[in-house]
Amino acid sequence: MTEYHTQLHRPSTAKRPVTQIAGAVFTALTALAGLSFPIATQAQSALPSGTDALVEVEILDGGVTADGTYIGALRLTLADGWKTYWRAPGDAGIPPRFNWRGSRNVGEMSMTWPSPEVFSTSGYRTIGYHDQLVLPIEVTPAQPGRAVRLKGRMELGICKDVCVPSELSFDHQLDAKAGRNPAIVAALASRPYSAREAGVRAASCRLKPTKYGIEVEARITMPSAGGTEVAVIEPGSPHLYASETSAKRSGQILVAKTEFLPASSGNIASVDRSQLRITVLGSKHAVDITGCTAG
Structure with a gap:
């Protein structure tokens, strides 16, 4: 047990x-x-x-x-x-x-x-x-x-x-x-690897206001998860939802980008980086990363 x-x-x-x-x-x-x-x-x-x-x-x-x-x-x-x-x-x-x-x-x-x-x-x-x-x-x-x-x-x-x-x-x-x-x-x-298990060395997020919400660009220093990697960035807030995340790798760094939009009418007041959840899906394994630092 x-x-x-x-x-x-x-x-x-x-x-x-x-x-x-x-x-x-x-x-x-x-x-x-x-x-x-x-x-x-x-x-x-x-x-x-x-x-x-x-x-x-x-x-x-x-x-x-x-x-x-x-x-x-x-x-x-x-x-x-x-x-x-x-x-x-x-x-x-x-x-x-x-x-x-x-x-x-x-x-x-x-x-x-x-x-x-x-x-x-x-x-x-x-x-x-x-x-x-x-x-x-x-x-x-x-x-x-x-x-x-x-x-x-x-x-x-x-x-x-x-x-x-x-x-x-x-x-x-x-x-x-x-x-x-x-x-x-x-x-x-079969659950995703943790950041430590996957060898993630750093994860930072840069925030930029857009016309309707906030653009989030995450830079993740980690080995490849295999093949063409798909990234998902979840806002960790019931007041936000995310558009589809794009991902592009350059060496040991995976750059993932999405836009957070308000789940109801109104503007986005703030984004808490510590609550963001980034999942990387690859052909070898998936990786679950909680939170990111300012980028």
């Missing part, structure tokens, strides 16, 4: 209260996604009846760690050829939302996203998973020693030739006596 606990905490994923698990940039991004894809009603004959035939959800048990935290996972199984999206879905994807209303004895919760894939959909770059997604969850009970119940729903987009909004409900009491679950172990092992 100790080895399992060590694997779980390798990701640099900060714990947050359960009410803060989902980001709040979804509204603006979903609006963009709605403009980018044909809607399901334009191709109903190509769809199985109901989204239940396209994606199913179940909660996996992984037991309890030596620290008393519960291990579980959401497992999404997709119909052949269909995919769903990462937490930052790209220029035209639909980001997931989570609602944990009805859960019991949940104090803190953290999720570990496995390294996603990069897709080209209708000329747009999207980021996500095909066939199956196992999303590990660690729960700290509000009352140690008592049962933990995970209940709620997940709103997500699933896409093939068309993009279909879907809502999945779940309700499961985690099994404290369950053993190590191979599917959860594999998902944890």
Whole structure:
């Protein structure tokens, strides 16, 4: 059990209260996604009846760690050829939302996203998973020693030739006596490397006002993650969303650039560099970098 606990905490994923698990940039991004894809009603004959035939959800048990935290996972199984999206879905994807209303004895919760894939959909770059997604969850009970119940729903987009909004409900009491679950172990092992593991020596960010928001240019000193690297810069604020990130490598330095825009009407007051999250996706591995210095 100790080895399992060590694997779980390798990701640099900060714990947050359960009410803060989902980001709040979804509204603006979903609006963009709605403009980018044909809607399901334009191709109903190509769809199985109901989204239940396209994606199913179940909660996996992984037991309890030596620290008393519960291990579980959401497992999404997709119909052949269909995919769903990462937490930052790209220029035209639909980001997931989570609602944990009805859960019991949940104090803190953290999720570990496995390294996603990069897709080209209708000329747009999207980021996500095909066939199956196992999303590990660690729960700290509000009352140690008592049962933990995970209940709620997940709103997500699933896409093939068309993009279909879907809502999945779940309700499961985690099994404290369950053993190590191979599917959860594999998902944890496929998470991005930390900055230290990937040999990141420096990450700085230069901010510049634009007509509608703030341009962010990140300069990351690190070995190549392999192939043509794709970078994603997340603002770490529910009041902002990011446009697609461009990336270009020059020797040991990867330069990534995006623009932060307000999630609702108004201007951007400030950007906290310490809250920025930079993910680099390469053919060899992915890298998760938290925060950057002034550049």
